[in-house]
Amino acid sequence: MSSTCDLVIYGAGGMGQEVADLVGAAGADGAPWRVVGFVDDDVELAGAEIVGLPVLGDHTWLEGRSVAVVVALGAPAARRRGRDLLRSLGVAELPALVHPAAYVGKDCDLGAGTVVAARAVLTVDVKVGDLAIVNIGATVSHNGRLGDFATLAPAVHLAGNVRVGEGADLGIGCSVIQGHTVGQWSVVGAGAVVLDDVDPDTTVVGVPARIVSKRRPGWQE
Ligand SMILES: CC(C)(COP(=O)(O)OP(=O)(O)OC[C@H]1O[C@@H](n2cnc3c(N)ncnc32)[C@H](O)[C@@H]1OP(=O)(O)O)[C@@H](O)C(=O)NCCC(=O)NCCS
Structure with a gap:
């Protein structure tokens, strides 16, 4: 029996959209992720829909939620900051x-x-x-x-x-x-x-x- 795990993409820009496409393609092969949406620290994006997925809020939306997160920010330093923010919220699961x-x-x-x-x-x-x-x-x-x-x-x-x-x-x-x-x-x-x-x-x-x-x-x- 297969089970799916909810995945949130941190970053709704170009890299985030690429990751949404990747997970969609992987899902066609029975991969375990179901993308529930993006989080993005651009507050103006909250509530928007991008490539058919909702922008759920900024990174604080993740606090206390049991989801896997992929940090999809193109710049290496931004990804490091994103990882540190997630750690401070206790978000642990970052799949490859x-x-x-x-x-x-x-x-x-x-x-x-x-x-x-x-x-x-x-x-x-x-x-x-x-x-x-x-x-x-x-x-x-x-x-x-x-x-x-x-x-x-x-x-x-x-x-x-x-x-x-x-x-x-x-x-x-x-x-x-x-x-x-x-x-x-x-x-x-x-x-x-x-x-x-x-x-x-x-x-x-x-x-x-x-x-x-x-x-x-x-x-x-
Ligand atoms: C190298 C790069 C980061 C710019 O760095 P920078 O330190 O800001 O450099 P500048 O834009 O001030 O350019 C400095 C000099 O390098 C030259 N230069 C910049 N990028 C160059 C490149 N890719 N190839 C050849 N020369 C380049 C500029 O023309 C300039 O020359 P000059 O001093 O003779 O006028 C950028 O041009 C680049 O190539 N980025 C890669 C982007 C990319 O691949 N994105 C993929 C996203 S998925």
Whole structure:
């Protein structure tokens, strides 16, 4: 006998709508989630309907409710803040969600609250932390490591043995050659090709990737 669990999506923006689509597709395959709606801290959205789902209120709506929550905020620092708010409310259950059209190798690990979108591919011995996003069509090759809140935009490609630090944000269509590290809370611009390690808190763009800015350590807090 199958049972369903109520799921609330925290964030009604683009990422939240992508997650609603993911859960709908997974449900077609008998996955255990039933989306009851969004919560969003934009108070003007309360009561609205987005992609056919109600916006139930802001995050305080979750207080004392027995639901699973996925934090669907695109920016890594926003997801971290969202996770902290949920913890302060005692909301514990953050499922990892995988689109049925993604491939996750059998010895890969996904942390709590991580989202793997359609056509993403994680092959051999890939370890992903909590609340990471592997977006549409992104690929992570053998022995890849993604820290908590790491974010791969659509069509990012990581060669083997690439490490992506906590909160690093890799833009659409960029790639990283084998064995390199993108440091924590760094940003890689759309379309960049990373040929060297990227220091923490650093933004790189272009082909080959070059540094365009650095932020003070801890900027995301
Ligand atoms: C890199 C990025 C984050 C901007 O960073 P930033 O520190 O604000 O940089 P700026 O916009 O001030 O641009 C700095 C320089 O980098 C260049 N630049 C910015 N993004 C670039 C990119 N993706 N590729 C090549 N050059 C880029 C700018 O033209 C500018 O060049 P200049 O100094 O010669 O004028 C942004 O352009 C980007 O690529 N974001 C990715 C978005 C994305 O993939 N979203 C997916 C959502 S699912």
